[in-house]
Amino acid sequence: MKLWTRFKTAHGRFGFGVLQNDQILEYRGDMFAHPLPTGATIALTAVELLPPCEPTKIVALWNNYHALGAKLGKSAPVHPLFLIKPASSLAGPGETIRRPQAYAGKIVYEGELGIVIGKRATNVSVEAAKDYILGYTIVNDVTAAELIEQDPNFAQWTRAKGCDTFGCIGPVIAQGFDWREGAVVTRLDGVERQNYPLADMIFNPWEQVSRISQDMTLLPGDVIAVGTSIGVGSMKEGATVEVSIEGIGTLTNRMG
Amino acid sequence: MKLWTRFKTAHGRFGFGVLQNDQILEYRGDMFAHPLPTGATIALTAVELLPPCEPTKIVALWNNYHALGAKLGKSAPVHPLFLIKPASSLAGPGETIRRPQAYAGKIVYEGELGIVIGKRATNVSVEAAKDYILGYTIVNDVTAAELIEQDPNFAQWTRAKGCDTFGCIGPVIAQGFDWREGAVVTRLDGVERQNYPLADMIFNPWEQVSRISQDMTLLPGDVIAVGTSIGVGSMKEGATVEVSIEGIGTLTNRMG
Numbered sequence: 001m002k003l004w005t006r007f008k009t010a011h012g013r014f015g016f017g018v019l020q021n022d023q024i025l026e027y028r029g030d031m032f033a034h035p036l037p038t039g040a041t042i043a044l045t046a047v048e049l050l051p052p053c054e055p056t057k058i059v060a061l062w063n064n065y066h067a068l069g070a071k072l073g074k075s076a077p078v079h080p081l082f083l084i085k086p087a088s089s090l091a092g093p094g095e096t097i098r099r100p101q102a103y104a105g106k107i108v109y110e111g112e113l114g115i116v117i118g119k120r121a122t123n124v125s126v127e128a129a130k131d132y133i134l135g136y137t138i139v140n141d142v143t144a145a146e147l148i149e150q151d152p153n154f155a156q157w158t159r160a161k162g163c164d165t166f167g168c169i170g171p172v173i174a175q176g177f178d179w180r181e182g183a184v185v186t187r188l189d190g191v192e193r194q195n196y197p198l199a200d201m202i203f204n205p206w207e208q209v210s211r212i213s214q215d216m217t218l219l220p221g222d223v224i225a226v227g228t229s230i231g232v233g234s235m236k237e238g239a240t241v242e243v244s245i246e247g248i249g250t251l252t253n254r255m256g
Numbered sequence: 257m258k259l260w261t262r263f264k265t266a267h268g269r270f271g272f273g274v275l276q277n278d279q280i281l282e283y284r285g286d287m288f289a290h291p292l293p294t295g296a297t298i299a300l301t302a303v304e305l306l307p308p309c310e311p312t313k314i315v316a317l318w319n320n321y322h323a324l325g326a327k328l329g330k331s332a333p334v335h336p337l338f339l340i341k342p343a344s345s346l347a348g349p350g351e352t353i354r355r356p357q358a359y360a361g362k363i364v365y366e367g368e369l370g371i372v373i374g375k376r377a378t379n380v381s382v383e384a385a386k387d388y389i390l391g392y393t394i395v396n397d398v399t400a401a402e403l404i405e406q407d408p409n410f411a412q413w414t415r416a417k418g419c420d421t422f423g424c425i426g427p428v429i430a431q432g433f434d435w436r437e438g439a440v441v442t443r444l445d446g447v448e449r450q451n452y453p454l455a456d457m458i459f460n461p462w463e464q465v466s467r468i469s470q471d472m473t474l475l476p477g478d479v480i481a482v483g484t485s486i487g488v489g490s491m492k493e494g495a496t497v498e499v500s501i502e503g504i505g506t507l508t509n510r511m512g
Binding site: 074152 | 411
């Protein structure tokens, strides 16, 4: 399994490479088009990790786990249900989650698997979908929960989930990760709040890439946040949320 | 009033400039940061017009006109209601609107004013909002109408409006345009279907930029589609939709 990471050095230089224990083997070129190793090795402690890719959009699913759907009494959808978190919402590993100035309500964490698109995908079949996935990352799909139902006529999913720093992704893109065996574990200030198997997804990653690519073109670096399951909860200022998926790592963000 | 345009020459060169009658006065640099005239003039007939900017997101409003809200029996919202059309949905003037392969239902046009953001906007006041607007364009907010209510639990606004070629914008960005006097006129195959005053907006452009910038950072070139009013209707294959706003021009797209 290859763990791709993007970073910034203490001198402000941007780079990317493959994480190996506490070292990054640097690569050059385009992460999505045959990148080449530079031969250089950089200590993980010497860099700041960035979001592992720069999505033009994060497609975020709702109601994609049987367990959460059953708990909420919602029937399984016939097509992935989604909204878009914009590029401006992106936050990397370790980045502080910021409360929007004009919003005083509840902010929740949602630990999720993220699919990272590897190449331009339009009308892709389920069978071919695997070839369009570079790898997998971890997402904290942060949400200003009280905005969603604020208007009686229009559920404000985009507004609630689109704020700056609400699209936390990282720490790496795991190439070769097998989602079928994985589980998402979310800890709030060290206490486990979510622990659910990825196998409980309603639409699996290949079905998602296929279906969504029939709605809109997915571009290299775009992320699909596959939805969350039981255990979503409120984050207070100062709280730390760690979302872990064995094989990918742990995405840690603190609320400022 | 300055009319900014982006274009591609017959030789495949990209450029931008100011439209003056049937000529483009070419500029260089960054359209959003003190561009400079090159001195060159290019005949409009010699180029293909592109979308006048490259938004990272199109923020598209729903229920933002008193007349349409009244007709639909919807109360006026207390905050702009919006979804995001992704960059992948962008189409320029003259570009063909394509039906998604997997969707056989009704596709509708929605003629709208578009606000083009001129500089990075976060938590901007209503008073200052004007300074963050480069100018105005025209939007055809194309929608796969039957997808919206397909799921009983989740209105699929993003999916219905996010398809490739469903974000038609252009032909230019009009700098100095006064929206208070304007009207949107939409013609389907030459027959007028929409004709409504911009002054009927619930949230005016300055309020929109202010409010939305409190939810998420708006970037140079981002577009806010301010919503549509009465007269939305179905487009069939082969139909031509022209959306006109005096002072900006006419955005023409044909459905392929």
